[in-house]
Amino acid sequence: MTSCFLPAAEKCEEMTDLDLKHSLTGTSLNVRLLFYTRANASCAQLLSHREPFNNSQFNLSSPTTFLIHGYRPTGSPPIWLSDFVKFLLNRRDMNVIVVDWNRGATNINYWKVVDNTRKHNGADLSSIHMIGVSLGAHISGFTGANFNGKIGRITALDPAGPEFNGRPPSERLDPSDALFVEALHTDMDALGYRELLGHIDYYANGGADQPGCPKTIFSGSQYFKCDHQRSVFLYMSSVNGSCPIIAYPCDSYTKFLDGKCMDCGRFQSAGCPVFGYDAINWKDTLVQLNQTRTYFQTNKETPFCKFGYKVDIVTWNQKTHWGYLTIKLSNGQKETQVELNHKYLMFERFVKSSLLALFDTDIQSVKEITLKFFSWFLSSKCHQTVVLYFNRPLCRYDLLLEENKDVTFRPIPCEDSNF
Known part of the structure; x- marks a missing residue:
């Protein structure tokens, strides 16, 4: 099946842009699916969230990646969204669907937003890759669980911790939600989740404080979101292929820093897994090992690798x-x-x-x-x-x-x- 090009007059859709007023009053959940391909990399088309694959512009022979944002306390679209879409499409020919649930994610009442994560409808294809940020990571998990773990891959970028820490697998992301589940932790001492969630879990710089992020509250909003948001930029860098980052299996960050985890013999000839988009090459070994904890260090800005x-x-x-x-x-x-x-x-x-x-x-x-x-x-x-x-x-x-x-x-x- 071949891709169809979009008519020149077709309207370009954009992610819902709300403001502080909506954050204070709250909004009802209204999911919109914004569809991109290489033919319309900068002009999103609106799909039906019930039957997205029936759209004539969909190339069923290409893989499909869902990109799901997280909690949006002030209602603004994520600053990284358009670059993330472009990096994915530059990496390979695929269908990219941005799940716009800003109406429902925009609410100062975080616990109302947690409830909304359970109402999202997904799709069941083994070629699906769901990339979920913060609360979006658990949306991916709930979607995968609804389809008995048949979704191909879930990538959780600093999955949300508040209201999910300590919960049983049925109430959060877990390895059974997809054929391959990976989780990156960058803010586990605040907004992120601390424990293992996937077949492989990456703890960047120990999983908490990230280089270059503010250390005091006097830095304003960046103090609250920099560590949490770093997960997105780290993964985007891996998609862009700027520089591979080796993820070392290890029991603790201290042992990693002591150089006690350089031996990746359990991965045999494949060697230590890499962090990010290319980790799929280690899928079979990682799934067999069940849950692997890994560590790596980064620089404070792209391409991040050390x-x-x-x-x-x-x-x-x-x-x-x-x-x-x-x-x-x-x-x-x-x-x-x-x-x-x-x-x-x-x-x-x-x-x-x-x-x-x-x-x-x-x-x-x-x-x-x-x-x-x-x-x-x-x-x-x-x-x-x-x-x-x-x-x-x-x-x-x-x-x-x-x-x-x-x-x-x-x-x-x-x-x-x-x-």
């Missing part, structure tokens, strides 16, 4: 010292630095410590490494071996680190060493 080395430290000093390190990599033209201070390390004789160093920039052909040691006490010295490796092995030995003093050296490739 580049990692595992750092092993063996100390030879006679006395025990506590402190942390900064590491700088340089290739003579570019440099990048990371401060490994998520916890204080104990530098003790013949004791090995491990950390994960994640840099903002990918430095190819590293020519120089600079270390700086910071101690709890002044005038501390420690004689230690430092080994850096992760995909591109780098090794070095016998470094004397003094308090707050740079030590720069050329790395020795690990294959040329005796380590």
Whole structure:
């Protein structure tokens, strides 16, 4: 079946745009389905929400993605909506349906909006991919449950926590709602959900505070929505294919930062899964494992990805010292630095410590490494071996680190060493 082009005179539909007045008084639920294809990427057409696939412009041979927004306290359309649609259509030829339930999502009474999430009607096709933001994630779950989990894929972007935390699977999103369910957590300590919801759950930067987001209430509305909204921009970046982010299976964020979760042996030759749109390539393994918790770190802005080395430290000093390190990599033209201070390390004789160093920039052909040691006490010295490796092995030995003093050296490739 082929796609049909839209007549030039066809009216372009837009998402419902409400204001604070509607937020105060509340609105009745009125779902509108806005339909996009590559032929009308910037001109939405209105579909029947009861029988969307009977529309003559629908290409049944193409996959279909539903994009479902969340709670809209002031009634304005999401700022990311048009870019998200464009990224999806650029990625592949598909039908994109934006579920406009702004009439029903616009209400200061959040609990009334929670009730509205259960009234949405969905469709049953294995080629369906539902991307739900916040409350939209649970809408996707309820839709999937109505069709006995036959929907192909559900992506939950920081699924809503209030009124859903602690609820049984029948009252929230869960892995049985689709053939493949993934959930990204970016604000689990406030607006988001904390526990596992999918076959794979990603906890970006630990799942709570996101880099670049305000830390105090004096920053205004961004303080409340930045962490929560970051989930959308992270996933959009994965759709856009800007830069792959590896998602490391791990029991906790602390273990991840300690470099204890770099081994993805359970995924065999496939290696660690990636976060986002291409995670579908790991579907069979993830579904078999049932529920997998993963972690990764990001930058504060697109393309978000960081580049990692595992750092092993063996100390030879006679006395025990506590402190942390900064590491700088340089290739003579570019440099990048990371401060490994998520916890204080104990530098003790013949004791090995491990950390994960994640840099903002990918430095190819590293020519120089600079270390700086910071101690709890002044005038501390420690004689230690430092080994850096992760995909591109780098090794070095016998470094004397003094308090707050740079030590720069050329790395020795690990294959040329005796380590």
